Amino acid sequence: MDPKQPMTTGVGPSCAYASPTGLADPVSALDRTFVLPDAETEREGSGEHDQQILRRMGFRVGELGLLFPWDAGREVVVPPRVGRIPNTAPWFAGLANVRGGLVPVVDTAAAFSVVRQAGVPGYLLIFDDGADTLGLLIDGLPRVIDVQASQRLASLPLLPTLLEGGVVLAAYDHADRVWLDLNLDALSEALGQGIPL
Amino acid sequence: MAIEKVLVVDDSATDLQNLVGICSSAGYAVITATSGTEALDKVKSDTPDAVLLDVIMPGMNGFQACRAITSDPVTQHIPVVLVSSKGEKTDRVWGQEQGAKGYISKPFTAEQILDQLKIL
Numbered sequence: 001m002d003p004k005q006p007m008t009t010g011v012g013p014s015c016a017y018a019s020p021t022g023l024a025d026p027v028s029a030l031d032r033t034f035v036l037p038d039a040e041t042e043r044e045g046s047g048e049h050d051q052q053i054l055r056r057m058g059f060r061v062g063e064l065g066l067l068f069p070w071d072a073g074r075e076v077v078v079p080p081r082v083g084r085i086p087n088t089a090p091w092f093a094g095l096a097n098v099r100g101g102l103v104p105v106v107d108t109a110a111a112f113s114v115v116r117q118a119g120v121p122g123y124l125l126i127f128d129d130g131a132d133t134l135g136l137l138i139d140g141l142p143r144v145i146d147v148q149a150s151q152r153l154a155s156l157p158l159l160p161t162l163l164e165g166g167v168v169l170a171a172y173d174h175a176d177r178v179w180l181d182l183n184l185d186a187l188s189e190a191l192g193q194g195i196p197l
Numbered sequence: 198m199a200i201e202k203v204l205v206v207d208d209s210a211t212d213l214q215n216l217v218g219i220c221s222s223a224g225y226a227v228i229t230a231t232s233g234t235e236a237l238d239k240v241k242s243d244t245p246d247a248v249l250l251d252v253i254m255p256g257m258n259g260f261q262a263c264r265a266i267t268s269d270p271v272t273q274h275i276p277v278v279l280v281s282s283k284g285e286k287t288d289r290v291w292g293q294e295q296g297a298k299g300y301i302s303k304p305f306t307a308e309q310i311l312d313q314l315k316i317l
Contacts, residue, residue: 057294071264076291099253123287141290 267296
């Protein structure tokens with residue numbers, strides 16, 4: 001994904017993060033990119049995503065707005081010192097010691113090929129499902145976001161490579177921004193596969 | 198809502214005893230738990246009026262326990278106050294986003310604990 005190119009919703013005017021307004025103008029229509037949901041996305045779409053309001057935690061990485069289930073995050077900390085690991089992807093920052101536990105840290109902006117927000121403090125968002133731990137460097141603090149079913153976009157926008165393949169369950173147009181709802185298991189798997197060089 | 202019964206959750210015996218002493222001496226009925234999992238059980242079985250919840254605990258941490266309490270329709274009316282040695286702004290914000298009604302950093306004073314219980 002070209003960080004200089006704003007992500008568009010794929011519908012409506014060609015300006016970034018525009019709300020769907022119906023028909024696209026001819027120029028933007030020619031540039032439209034559709035990412036068809038895979039089977040996993042379809043299954044998800046027939047369940048929780050049909051609810052009227054979904055409670056999520058939202059965070060920013062550069063221009064990306066990302067959502068995850070409200071009850072999934074373990075904690076947020078000021079980024080600790082990270083030890084690099086040789087022969088790993090450039091976006092894998094390394095391992096951090098968070099109160100005695102090792103946390104793999106992903107430079108999310110680098111992984112998704114976006115530019116971090118200038119002047120916004122970075123934090124480490126940690127997920128821990130009991131078996132696996134994952135830390136994502138993010139811009140600013142996560143916030144609770146309630147997205148509505150009516151805000152769901154008909155198709156996913158053009159996604160960074162690491163977010164393809166079922167990692168994004170749905171996209172929502174909320175508060176003048178596109179928010180990508182993450183499948184954390186799929187994200188963890190995609191990142192894990194990409195770490196070794 | 199008048200707070201009469203308080204659930205104190207801390208894996209540190211010292212901090213637990215300290216909190217129990219503060220609450221008991223002020224006239225509150227106190228029940229205790231030493232883990233997030235035990236706290237979830239006691240919130241349902243003992244129905245406290247408020248929960249003082251440590252954050253850093255083995256297994257389920259205080260944030261996760263707080264989220265479980267505040268998202269369960271049976272227990273979501275019970276106010277949770279996080280009590281932690283994690284005193285960063287990030288922790289306060291994260292705690293608030295998990296549904297906590299208050300956040301007290303360790304080391305705390307008896308006044309801080311009792312003032313917080315009064316305003317719940």
